[in-house]
Amino acid sequence: MSIVTVQLGQCGNQIGFEVFDALLRDSHSSQGLCSKRENEAYQTSCKERFFSEEENGVPIARAVLVDMEPKVINQTLSKAAQSGQWKYGKHACFCQKQGSGNNWAYGYSVHGPRHEESIMNLIQKEVEKCDSFSGFFIIMSMAGGTGSGLGAFVTQNLQDQYPNSLKMNQIIWPYGTGEVWTYTICKNLFFFFTGDLMEHLVAHPEFKMLSVRNIPHMSENSLAYSTFTWAGLLKHLRQMLISNAKMEEGIDWQVRPPLSGLPPLGKMSLSKDLHFNTSIANLVILRGKDVQSADVEGFKDPALYTSWLEPVNAFNVWKTQRAFSKYEKSAVLVSNSQFLVKPLDMIVKKAWNMFASKAYIHQYTKFGIEEEDFLDSFTLLEQVIASYCNL
Amino acid sequence: MTQSVVVQVGQCGNQIGCCFWDLALREHAAVNQKGIYDEAISSFFRNVDTRVVGDGGSISKGKIRSLKARAILIDMEEGVVNEILQGPLRDVFDTNQLITDISGSGNNWAVGHKVFGSLYQDQILEKLRKSAEQCDCLQCFFIIHSMGGGTGSGLGTFLLKMLEDEFPEVYRFVTSIYPSDEDDVITSPYNSILAMKELNEHADCVLPIDNQSLFDIISKIDLMVNSGKLGTTVKPKSLVTSSSGALKKCHKKPFDAMNNIVANLLLNLTSSARFEGSLNMDLSEISMNLVPFPRLHYLVASLTPLYTLADVSIPPRRLDQMFSDAFSKDHQLLRADPKHSLYLACALMVRGNVQISDLRRNIERLKPSLQFVSWNQEGWKTSLCSIPPVGHSHSLLALANNTCVKPTFMELKERYMRLYKKKAHLHHYLQVEGMEESCFTEAVSSLSALIQEYNQLDATKNMPVQDLPRLSIAV
Numbered sequence: 050m051s052i053v054t055v056q057l058g059q060c061g062n063q064i065g066f067e068v069f070d071a072l073l074r075d076s077h078s079s080q081g082l083c084s085k086r087e088n089e090a091y092q093t094s095c096k097e098r099f100f101s102e103e104e105n106g107v108p109i110a111r112a113v114l115v116d117m118e119p120k121v122i123n124q125t126l127s128k129a130a131q132s133g134q135w136k137y138g139k140h141a142c143f144c145q146k147q148g149s150g151n152n153w154a155y156g157y158s159v160h161g162p163r164h165e166e167s168i169m170n171l172i173q174k175e176v177e178k179c180d181s182f183s184g185f186f187i188i189m190s191m192a193g194g195t196g197s198g199l200g201a202f203v204t205q206n207l208q209d210q211y212p213n214s215l216k217m218n219q220i221i222w223p224y225g226t227g228e229v230w231t232y233t234i235c236k237n238l239f240f241f242f243t244g245d246l247m248e249h250l251v252a253h254p255e256f257k258m259l260s261v262r263n264i265p266h267m268s269e270n271s272l273a274y275s276t277f278t279w280a281g282l283l284k285h286l287r288q289m290l291i292s293n294a295k296m297e298e299g300i301d302w303q304v305r306p307p308l309s310g311l312p313p314l315g316k317m318s319l320s321k322d323l324h325f326n327t328s329i330a331n332l333v334i335l336r337g338k339d340v341q342s343a344d345v346e347g348f349k350d351p352a353l354y355t356s357w358l359e360p361v362n363a364f365n366v367w368k369t370q371r372a373f374s375k376y377e378k379s380a381v382l383v384s385n386s387q388f389l390v391k392p393l394d395m396i397v398k399k400a401w402n403m404f405a406s407k408a409y410i411h412q413y414t415k416f417g418i419e420e421e422d423f424l425d426s427f428t429l430l431e432q433v434i435a436s437y438c439n440l
Numbered sequence: 441m442t443q444s445v446v447v448q449v450g451q452c453g454n455q456i457g458c459c460f461w462d463l464a465l466r467e468h469a470a471v472n473q474k475g476i477y478d479e480a481i482s483s484f485f486r487n488v489d490t491r492v493v494g495d496g497g498s499i500s501k502g503k504i505r506s507l508k509a510r511a512i513l514i515d516m517e518e519g520v521v522n523e524i525l526q527g528p529l530r531d532v533f534d535t536n537q538l539i540t541d542i543s544g545s546g547n548n549w550a551v552g553h554k555v556f557g558s559l560y561q562d563q564i565l566e567k568l569r570k571s572a573e574q575c576d577c578l579q580c581f582f583i584i585h586s587m588g589g590g591t592g593s594g595l596g597t598f599l600l601k602m603l604e605d606e607f608p609e610v611y612r613f614v615t616s617i618y619p620s621d622e623d624d625v626i627t628s629p630y631n632s633i634l635a636m637k638e639l640n641e642h643a644d645c646v647l648p649i650d651n652q653s654l655f656d657i658i659s660k661i662d663l664m665v666n667s668g669k670l671g672t673t674v675k676p677k678s679l680v681t682s683s684s685g686a687l688k689k690c691h692k693k694p695f696d697a698m699n700n701i702v703a704n705l706l707l708n709l710t711s712s713a714r715f716e717g718s719l720n721m722d723l724s725e726i727s728m729n730l731v732p733f734p735r736l737h738y739l740v741a742s743l744t745p746l747y748t749l750a751d752v753s754i755p756p757r758r759l760d761q762m763f764s765d766a767f768s769k770d771h772q773l774l775r776a777d778p779k780h781s782l783y784l785a786c787a788l789m790v791r792g793n794v795q796i797s798d799l800r801r802n803i804e805r806l807k808p809s810l811q812f813v814s815w816n817q818e819g820w821k822t823s824l825c826s827i828p829p830v831g832h833s834h835s836l837l838a839l840a841n842n843t844c845v846k847p848t849f850m851e852l853k854e855r856y857m858r859l860y861k862k863k864a865h866l867h868h869y870l871q872v873e874g875m876e877e878s879c880f881t882e883a884v885s886s887l888s889a890l891i892q893e894y895n896q897l898d899a900t901k902n903m904p905v906q907d908l909p910r911l912s913i914a915v
């Protein structure tokens with residue numbers, strides 16, 4: 050059940066490094082309350098999924114690094130090698146000399162076709178190394194030229210060439226609208242890619258934006274001074290879901306789910322702050338001490354969900370005693386809900402204003418992206434926003 | 441990393457170019473202590489073993505033997521180029537990189553463009569191709585010239601079109617010196633207008649500069665230095681106007697100091713391409729982010745703090761002052777007031793010991809006093825280069841795509857009309873083969889159209905920001 054990671058552009062490569070690093074450190078962290086056997090099974094499984102073994106036992110990340118300029122890839126490769134714990138494959142990178150100039154069209158229309166063969170070959174080699182290949186994890190940013198443009202091109206190609214394997218894109222929003230969650234990525238990566246659970250989270254092809262929240266939000270150094278209960282953690286997590294909060298701090302406890310039987314108060318309005326976040330499906334992952342005693346009934350409340358899925362399918366929970374890193378207890382919420390509507394709407398608004406004034410369009414038409422392509426994208430995004438709004 | 445080639449055309453272009461190479465060498469010498477030919481240096485210099493005869497001398501790695509500038513020097517008179525070749529920089533230029541003639545262009549754009557253009561077309565092309573071949577990955581051509589004369593203006597813009605045809609993927613950055621009000625060349629309005637049309641159509645980015653502004657800045661620096669401010673000492677190593685340590689000895693001419701400012705501009709513009717930093721800005725990103733409409737590619741530059749342009753060490757004032765100054769009209773290299781006009785986009789290129797948080801903080805602080813076009817309220821592009829200018833701790837180059845260039849263009853048009861109405865000196869142009877009156881009328885209507893585009897943007901100033909109606913989707 051191996052996963053191949055494709056890191057694209059400066060952002061994708063920098064984050065990809067952090068993910069593999071965190072994965073390995075988690076795998077090496079203390080077994081906590083797990084039995085030795087359980088722990089060993091966990092470690093082997095984790096390693097097998099994301100690393101391959103070679104020579105002197107140093108694990109090699111199952112990853113392909115792609116960037117159109119050399120600096121970041123060089124830094125990433127050397128940081129990994131310096132750790133002594135793991136490294137990237139010697140021939141796992143593809144690099145050029147000149148970047149994409151912050152231009153999606155350049156990344157997609159110029160770099161994409163030009164380097165298609167080389168990049169896909171590299172990925173193919175990595176896939177062949179897997180005994181049992183399950184899917185791709187693609188890391189890219191949205192705002193630049195390479196991650197965004199070339200990333201889109203590569204994702205399309207992967208869809209064509211490997212139609213039956215799962216593809217998960219981790220995208221980084223532009224500054225001001227979102228955050229990056231590396232710890233949570235690696236925590237739930239481990240459990241992902243078991244087909245049926247993904248089916249429930251992504252029940253409808255038009256609704257596949259997932260967001261991830263994790264708690265507790267605390268640096269590892271402060272952990273020694275705090276204790277958590279499952280009840281407390283889960284209560285916070287549930288309220289974060291309902292009130293659309295990004296962090297544990299500043300959760301709005303005023304927001305409540307609609308009374309059962311009644312429809313939610315009007316359609317979700319983008320301008321109101323106080324609104325209830327409706328979910329299509331949720332997945333909660335719990336790790337740590339006494340996890341069997343954790344009570345997740347609060348997440349099964351049908352009032353939280355749309356009526357499409359049977360409640361038993363709309364919510365899933367995974368539990369394991371094996372703690373994550375130094376966190377005695379930790380919880381992750383993977384949610385298909387209205388979380389991302391507001392940020393998406395903001396970006397579409399700004400882009401539309403620019404497009405309507407025809408600003409910067411020539412920079413894109415230069416490379417074959419026409420106004421119709423822009424309009425198609427806008428239409429699609431407005432549809433996604435409208436669909437999620439009307440949940 | 442990528443490489444760039446500098447093409448310096450005409451008297452002004454070559455004098456400025458020379459200053460640039462001098463400063464670039466000194467900067468790299470200060471930074472590259474071990475004398476290893478690295479990627480930073482290779483962006484503007486080749487490493488050559490001069491003992492090898494012919495073309496085979498290029499070395500790509502290892503110790504520096506002999507650095508050769510990636511430059512082409514063009515002038516239709518010999519005086520300036522000869523002086524360069526006899527001066528201390530003679531070894532930096534390859535004799536194969538020169539194109540000269542004897543008679544000059546007589547301050548006549550038509551002679552520079554049509555006569556010398558066709559005469560030297562093949563030679564120029566050959567040298568351009570050669571320098572491109574010597575680059576691993578050529579990204580940008582920097583053209584330096586003046587607008588008011590004959591060679592820089594005429595031949596300089598002729599070669600723009602050639603570059604666009606031959607190397608369409610390589611960026612064309614043009615540094616143009618516009619004539620001031622008190623210009624000594626009577627026909628400078630004609631030359632400038634004819635050249636503007638070419639800049640409108642074939643340049644990717646233009647940095648307009650005028651002599652009056654440069655002169656004012658020099659005066660300001662002199663005032664600062666001579667006012668006997670506390671703690672002012674002469675810096676032995678920093679680069680600039682004129683002083684001990686500089687290779688150019690003759691600093692009696694005022695143009696030297698002024699040329700140095702422009703050279704510093706180019707140095708700072710390319711610092712992110714030459715050196716590493718936490719937030720790099722490629723030259724292609726300048727064009728991508730700052731040019732929302734193809735013809736509105738005129739960027740007004742300002743360099744702060746001023747004392748980095750002087751060989752003096754004034755106790756560094758607060759970092760924030762550096763940012764504030766960048767937007768004041770006294771620090772612009774063109775007579776323009778960006779603060780009271782409309783911004784389409786703005787780039788801040790910082791060098792030295794400055795944090796991203798300082799950048800962000802100052803942008804937030806200054807934003808309320810600046811007006812940005814409604815669809816680009818967040819139109820800031822920033823870069824951080826970790827290497828500061830030699831002898832200083834930090835510096836800032838601001839590039840503004842702003843409607844404040846409009847007055848310059850309007851004044852130019854007025855001066856042109858005054859001459860043209862009387863048909864003064866027109867015959868010098870029309871007697872050149874290939875020149876007709878239509879060249880003039882087309883040029884002036886190109887400029888008028890440009891001014892009109894700026895007018896339309898200005899009209900949106902002060903209007904409340906309205907979000908345009910979005911696409912509505914049937915659900």
